Every structure is written in C-alpha cells, then in structure tokens.
Amino acid sequence: MRRILLRYGVGMASAVLVAFLLPLALLARTQAHDRALDAAREDAQRIAALAGGATLDAPRLEAEVLAADEGARLTTVFLPDGSEIPEPTPRSDAVELALLGRAVTARTDGGIEMLVPVETAGGLAVVRTFVPDAELSAGVGRTWALLGGAGVLLLAATAFVGDRIAGRLARSAQDLSAVAERLGSGDLAARVTPSGPPEVASVGRVLNGLGARVSALLAAERELVADLSHRLRTPITALRLDVDLLDDPAERERMAAHVDELVKAVDAVVWAARHPTSGAPAARCDASAVVGDRGRFWGVLATDRGRPLRVDVAPAPLAVPVSATDLGAAVDVLVDNVFSHTPDGTGFALVVRAVPDGVEVAVEDDGPGLPAAPVVARGHSGAGSTGLGLDVARRTAEDAGGRLDVGRSAGGGARIALVLPAA
Known part of the structure; x- marks a missing residue:
C-alpha cells in the first residue's frame, strides 16, 4: 500500500511538473530568439538611417558598422555601386531580393540574416x-538547467512528503x-489504537467496538449455556429417582443408561461452552464402534415402533478425527429425524464404510424422501422443526474437515x- 500511494503521488507530481x-x-527559448532578432533589427535600422543621408560618409559608416558588430552578430552594407562595407561578403538570394526594395528576414547557414x-x-x-x-539560443541552456533542477527538487520534496504520508496511512x-x-x-481481546486520517481512525474505533460487542455476546451465551446445566440438574435427578423405582430390573437398567447418556450430553455441552478454545489434543474415535453402539441404542426403540433396522459397519476399525461424543450426537440427530419425519414401520439403516x-x-x-426446500441450513426445516438437527451434523463434519452429503437412498x-x- 505504501509503495502504491508513493507511486501515485510521484506520478501526479511528475505530470503537474511537466505541464508547468x-x-x-x-517560452525561454522563444524569448531568447526574439531578443536576439530585436537587437539585430535595431542595429540594421540604425545603420540604415546613417547610410540614407544626402551624402554617403563611407569612413563614418564603416566605423559605425564595426561598432555595431558586438558579440557574434555581423553587419554588412551592400552599396549601389556593388561594393560592401566593411568587407566583401557573398550575396545570397535574400540580398538580391532586398535590393528590389523589400525588407527580408531569412534563414541561412548557421543562423538568420536580417536585410x-x-x-x-x-x-x-x-x-x-x-x-x-x-x-539565438543564448541563455536557453542555463534556463533549462535551472528549470530542470527546480523540477528535480520539487519531485524529491514530493516523494519525501508523500512517503511520510503513505507510511502513516500504511501503518x-x-x-x-x-x-x-x-x-x-x-483473540477477542485484540484492540487497535485508532490512528491515521479520520476515516481510518473511525474504522479502528468501530473494529474495537465490534470486538467488545462480540466478546460480550459470547460471554452471555456461555453463561446461558452453563446455567442450563443447573436448570437441568433437578429434572434429571427426579428422572433418575423415578427410574430407580422401576420394578423390572432390565427396564430399570435400560432407563438408567438413557439417563446417563443425557447427563453426559449435557455435561459435554456445558464444557464446550466454557472452553471454546481449550487447546485440547485433537479428538478421534472408531466410527465403526460408535455407530455400532448407537445402533444397539436405537434398536430397542426401532423394534418397539416396528421399524426394521440394519446396521452395516466395516469389520475393521475406521478412525476419524471426531470425538465419540460428537459423532454419536450427530448420528443421534440423523436417526431422530427418521423417527420424527417418516411413518411408523419405515425401515432405516446405519452404514459405515471406507470411501x-x-x-x-x-x-x-x-420413507418419502426429503422436501425440495433446503434442509441443511440452520433454522430451516421442511417439516416444521427448528432445523438445528442437520446443522449439528453438518458442523460436526465440517469441523473435522469433511462434509455433509444429502441425497436419496436405494429405497427412494x-x-x-x-x-x-x-x-
């Protein structure tokens, strides 16, 4: 940015200097040319006035001609009898034209002759x-040198000042x-010290306010989620006590397992809310084992609802960079969608394979398949729900570097x- 601003400033200054x-x-060259011709015209007119008297005083005329030849100018008088003063000089076409009674200014070899x-x-x-x-060009070179030096100095000053301004803006x-x-x-604690022009400083203040606002919102959200655990403790405890009162040992054990799963899920949500950037080592699990476990969990409900369940997992472990809790939660929301949005008796399958x-x-x-409207976006659902289930699965996949694919099964x-x- 600093170089771009500097180049722009120097370019604009160069254009202005060239135009000026x-x-x-x-103009300096034209003035030098006109000044030399004016001096020559005065000499010629003075000598002509002296030569045009009633009688020609040749010695005096020659003295005046020699006195007029100052510097590099050379004056000659061509007399009617064919002689020249002060010395013979070749007659050019312009001289012959002037002898016809016409004043002439003509270009010749090495300069200009005025007749x-x-x-x-x-x-x-x-x-x-x-x-x-x-x-004709006397003093022009010196004038051009002075103008060039002034231009270089102005350009250097422009570059120096522009570099200072550009450096401030760039910083x-x-x-x-x-x-x-x-x-x-x-890093929501990052703040900038507003500096630079008012517009840039205003952006810095807005950025600081944005960071503070986001920090406050996240803190409030974490506290809200953390408070959720305390609000759920009482109903979970009551549910556990009700489970302990069941007479059937098998049913009591099954319900107790469900309550334990609920407690672990709530604890996981609270911990994640309080440790968003904990720096914990990367999680991983065996996808086959997790899906097999969730298949056994949902199999009881599937049998009760008359839904055929097929669990097709790879025989060998398939490790993925997702914790068992997160992967299990993602599978649970997808299976819950099946129970919520398909008629009773609709079969489903859990599949794990290497691709x-x-x-x-x-x-x-x-079942009947998905609606035509988008169903993966957070807050959108084709069946009147909150639309968070598929979003949970999507975020689980994307956080691990994967993706969520939605399509049709072989059964339609x-x-x-x-x-x-x-x-």
Missing part, C-alpha cells in the same frame, strides 16, 4: 545583419489488518451421510 515546466522551457533596404544618394543599398544560432491500515486477523482467529475421501457414516431410510427415501477424513 515544459511551457516555461519553450533592410535603404535609399541612398547613389541608389538603393541594403543593410544586412547576420545573427548566428548561438546568439494505520496494517494495524487494522493485524487486529482484524487476531479477532478472526478468536476414497475417507470414511462415510450414513443414515438411510425407506432420504440418505444423509457424513464424509469424514480418515484419522
């Missing part, structure tokens, strides 16, 4: 003043970028699969 200095340079005809006692004479190119933008990256990575992408954990049913029903990378 180039006309000045051309003024004058009527003398003996006939028409011509006063010729030659101005060399060196005098402010870099500070904003660094704090934004820290906030994005989860080229890793490991696929799928729940298939023989729904097929929802978590495609997880192999651990």
Whole structure:
C-alpha cells in the first residue's frame, strides 16, 4: 500500500511538473530568439538611417558598422555601386531580393540574416545583419538547467512528503489488518489504537467496538449455556429417582443408561461452552464402534415402533478425527429425524464404510424422501422443526474437515451421510 500511494503521488507530481515546466522551457527559448532578432533589427535600422543621408560618409559608416558588430552578430552594407562595407561578403538570394526594395528576414547557414533596404544618394543599398544560432539560443541552456533542477527538487520534496504520508496511512491500515486477523482467529481481546486520517481512525474505533460487542455476546451465551446445566440438574435427578423405582430390573437398567447418556450430553455441552478454545489434543474415535453402539441404542426403540433396522459397519476399525461424543450426537440427530419425519414401520439403516475421501457414516431410510426446500441450513426445516438437527451434523463434519452429503437412498427415501477424513 505504501509503495502504491508513493507511486501515485510521484506520478501526479511528475505530470503537474511537466505541464508547468515544459511551457516555461519553450517560452525561454522563444524569448531568447526574439531578443536576439530585436537587437539585430535595431542595429540594421540604425545603420540604415546613417547610410540614407544626402551624402554617403563611407569612413563614418564603416566605423559605425564595426561598432555595431558586438558579440557574434555581423553587419554588412551592400552599396549601389556593388561594393560592401566593411568587407566583401557573398550575396545570397535574400540580398538580391532586398535590393528590389523589400525588407527580408531569412534563414541561412548557421543562423538568420536580417536585410533592410535603404535609399541612398547613389541608389538603393541594403543593410544586412547576420545573427548566428548561438546568439539565438543564448541563455536557453542555463534556463533549462535551472528549470530542470527546480523540477528535480520539487519531485524529491514530493516523494519525501508523500512517503511520510503513505507510511502513516500504511501503518494505520496494517494495524487494522493485524487486529482484524487476531479477532478472526478468536483473540477477542485484540484492540487497535485508532490512528491515521479520520476515516481510518473511525474504522479502528468501530473494529474495537465490534470486538467488545462480540466478546460480550459470547460471554452471555456461555453463561446461558452453563446455567442450563443447573436448570437441568433437578429434572434429571427426579428422572433418575423415578427410574430407580422401576420394578423390572432390565427396564430399570435400560432407563438408567438413557439417563446417563443425557447427563453426559449435557455435561459435554456445558464444557464446550466454557472452553471454546481449550487447546485440547485433537479428538478421534472408531466410527465403526460408535455407530455400532448407537445402533444397539436405537434398536430397542426401532423394534418397539416396528421399524426394521440394519446396521452395516466395516469389520475393521475406521478412525476419524471426531470425538465419540460428537459423532454419536450427530448420528443421534440423523436417526431422530427418521423417527420424527417418516411413518411408523419405515425401515432405516446405519452404514459405515471406507470411501476414497475417507470414511462415510450414513443414515438411510425407506420413507418419502426429503422436501425440495433446503434442509441443511440452520433454522430451516421442511417439516416444521427448528432445523438445528442437520446443522449439528453438518458442523460436526465440517469441523473435522469433511462434509455433509444429502441425497436419496436405494429405497427412494432420504440418505444423509457424513464424509469424514480418515484419522
């Protein structure tokens, strides 16, 4: 950013300097040219006035001509009798034209000759003043050098000031970028010291307010979820006491297992809320073992509802980078969808198999299939529910680096699969 701003500033300054200095340079050359021609014209007119008297005073005229030839200019008088003062000079076409009575200014080798005809006692004479190119451009080089030096100094000053301003802007933008990256990575305590122009400083203040607001919202959410555990303790305890009063030992053991699963699920939610960035080692589990366990758990209810259940898991362990609790919860929400959104008696299957992408954990049913509307987005459901179940499964897959695939089963029903990378 700093280089871009500096280049932009120097480029704009260069354009302004060129637009300003180039006309000045051309004007200096034109003025030097006109100044030299004006001086030559004055010499020629003065000599012509002296030569046009009633009588020609040749010695005096020659003295005036020699006195006029200062610097590089050279003046010559072509007399009517064919002689020249002060010394013979070749006659050009411009001289012949001036002898016809016409004032001429013409370009010749090495400069410009200015010719003024004058009527003398003996006939028409011509006063010729030659101005060399060196005098036509006298002082132009020095003027151009001064203009160039001024341009270089102005450009250097522009670059210096522009670099300071660009550096200030770049530092402010870099500070904003660094704090934004820290906030994005989860460091909600990151703050920026507003600096730079008012607009950039305003962005810094807004970013600080955003970080504070997000921190407050997350803290409130964590406290709310943590408070959930205390609110659930009483009904869970009451449920456990009711289970202990059951007369059938098998039924009492089964219900006690369900209560234990509920307690573990609540504890897991509370712990995750209180430790969002705990830095714990990466979790992993055997997908075949987890799905097999959930199949036995749901098998009792499936038998009670008359739903055929098929559990097809790989015989060998298939490790995935997901905790057993999270994978079990994802499978539970998918199976719960089958019970909630398909008629009683509809069969379903739990499938675990190795695929080229890793490991696929799928729940298939023989029901009517999914609605045409999106069903995976959080808060959207095609059956009037909260729409959180499939979102839980999706987040479980994506947090592990996988994805959630939704399609149709071989029986025409729904097929929802978590495609997880192999651990």
